[in-house]
Amino acid sequence: MKIIVVEDKKQGGQTAYEFFKNELAKKNDAVFGLATGSTPVTTYEAIVRSNLDFSSSISVNLDEYVGLSASHPQSYNYYMQQNLFQYKPFHHSYLPDGEATDETKEVSRYNLIIKKNPIDLQLLGIGRNGHIGFNEPGTDFALKTHKVKLTESTIAANSRFFDNEQDVPRYAYSMGIGSILRSKKIILEAFGESKAEAVKNMIEGPVTRQCPASVLQQHSDVTVILDEAAAQKLR
Ligand SMILES: N[C@@H]1[C@@H](O)[C@H](O)[C@@H](COP(=O)(O)O)O[C@@H]1O
Numbered sequence: 001m002k003i004i005v006v007e008d009k010k011q012g013g014q015t016a017y018e019f020f021k022n023e024l025a026k027k028n029d030a031v032f033g034l035a036t037g038s039t040p041v042t043t044y045e046a047i048v049r050s051n052l053d054f055s056s057s058i059s060v061n062l063d064e065y066v067g068l069s070a071s072h073p074q075s076y077n078y079y080m081q082q083n084l085f086q087y088k089p090f091h092h093s094y095l096p097d098g099e100a101t102d103e104t105k106e107v108s109r110y111n112l113i114i115k116k117n118p119i120d121l122q123l124l125g126i127g128r129n130g131h132i133g134f135n136e137p138g139t140d141f142a143l144k145t146h147k148v149k150l151t152e153s154t155i156a157a158n159s160r161f162f163d164n165e166q167d168v169p170r171y172a173y174s175m176g177i178g179s180i181l182r183s184k185k186i187i188l189e190a191f192g193e194s195k196a197e198a199v200k201n202m203i204e205g206p207v208t209r210q211c212p213a214s215v216l217q218q219h220s221d222v223t224v225i226l227d228e229a230a231a232q233k234l235r
Helices: 009-026 041-049 076-085 103-116 152-161 193-204 212-218
Strands: 002-006 031-034 058-061 063-065 092-094 121-124 146-149 171-174 185-190 222-227
Touching: 002 009, 009 041, 009 121, 009 185, 009 222, 041 076, 058 076, 063 076, 103 146, 103 171, 185 193, 185 212, 193 212, 193 222
Parallel strands: 002 222, 031 058, 031 121, 058 092, 121 185, 185 222
Antiparallel strands: 063 171, 146 171
16 A cells, blocks of 8 residues: 655645546546545645546446435435536446336346446545445455445434435445455545544554455555654554
């Protein structure tokens, strides 16, 4: 793993943006794996400020809450529209459908999309408990897309985006770790003290299902972008 420590999340976003720029320069029809949450916001801001053109590229998002429509303000579909797609449209953008009525079909549909569109550059954040996407502690590393029961700690952490904790969906669809690991290049961003423990476990801890992000130690091209606060527990 390569580790880059930046001054703040704005600089972190700029650093991640460079990866997008380099990928597009190699291949204008590249496939980008995209993430949501507060962490990638500065990356999307840097992309929006730039002249990068994604109109020949594909995006595939990591996850979506089960039960939320694409127009729900807390859905990840909505987040992507607001933060990126309205300014930088892709040739095609894929996300799981939170309102799918047949869950088994939805999982197969999404797996087929990932199979047909191998990810060149995957952007990741990390949960306070070490989750990536919505792959919570204990998840089998071989899994592809699956429906996840969110842990209490994730529900509590994500409740800040909702009016109250009761409104946070209890389930999500998530790309599995097996699929994430097949991305050619991965960048993971983490900002702030609340991520320091998960970052330490990811980088210095054993590879264990208890910290899903630790599996990234087994991938050959991972860059971790941290601010000082997120890096503070590293040796
Ligand atoms: N499913 C998302 C993840 O993809 C994200 O990386 C993580 C951290 O979120 P944040 O960036 O808001 O701290 O939690 C969420 O639950």
